[in-house]
Amino acid sequence: MFAKFLNLNTDKQDRIINAAINEFAQKGYDKASTNEIVKEAEISKGLLFHYFKNKKQMFLFLFDHCIQIITDDFYKKVDLTETDFFKRIRKAVLIKMDLLAKYPDIFKFIEEAYMDDAVDIKVEIEKKVKELNEINIGRIYEGIDFSKFRDDIDIQKILKIITWTFEKLSEETLTKAKLSPNHEIDYPAIQLEAEKYFEVLTKVFYK
Known part of the structure; x- marks a missing residue:
């Protein structure tokens, strides 16, 4: 679908991607120009729509592209052993905090995409986010030593409660x-809040 764009040299791809990420992150989908x-990006408008059918297609491509960058880097660093x-x-x-420092513009774009209520993209972004959450939960729980959890509570219920806890924290954030005013997310504060939940959940669900 994006073969023409992906066949461009890397410098030109990066110029277009960076320009689009900045514009959408600053103004949101509807107001982005x-x-x-x-x-x-120093290209013509006709050329942009030669690579992408329309604004919506470009936005969804960028969302997938940004998620892929973060996901690939995250799983290179996380210790699944x-x-x-x-x-x-x-x-x-902690890895997410490091990635935030490494990719501030990408995180800003993703955050805005999560919060954007634009009719053109809202349903598709919500669908993508749901699918991503399901995939990542499966991967991040892989290989966990469940014997450390209490025997008198069903492990699937424990995992659901933990998942719901952090989904709610993300939703509130x-x-x-x-x-x-600027749609700012205070990540250090989130980290501190998450740590409090870790302490409670460990006491409640570990033996």
């Missing part, structure tokens, strides 16, 4: 950010 994107559930999740949170 393809005129500004082509101006920043660590079998202690909470130790692994704690380390995963995004809602709060959406109401702030």
Whole structure:
């Protein structure tokens, strides 16, 4: 579908991607201007729509592209040989903090995509996010030593409760950010909040 774009030299691809990421991250989907994107990328508008059928297709391509970059880097760094559930999740949170520092523009774009209510993209982004969550939960739980959990509670129920806890934390964080002027997310504060939940959940569910 994107063969023409992917056949471009890397420098030109990067110019277009970076220009589009910045424009969407700053203005959101509806207010983002393809005129500004082509101006920043130093290409013609006709050429942009030669690579992407329309603005929506470009946005969804960028979302998948950004998620892939973060996911690939995350799984290169996360230690899936660590079998202690909470130790692994704690380390995963630290890796995410490192990735945030490494890819600030990409994270800003992804955050805006999560919060964007634009009719053109909302349903498809929500579907993609749901699929990503299901895949990542499966991968991050792989190889965990479940014998450390209490025997008197069904392990699947424990995992659901833990998953729901952090899904709710993420939901509250995004809602709060959406109401702030610049849609800023305070990641250090999230890390501290998550640590409090780790402590409680460890006491409740570990033997």
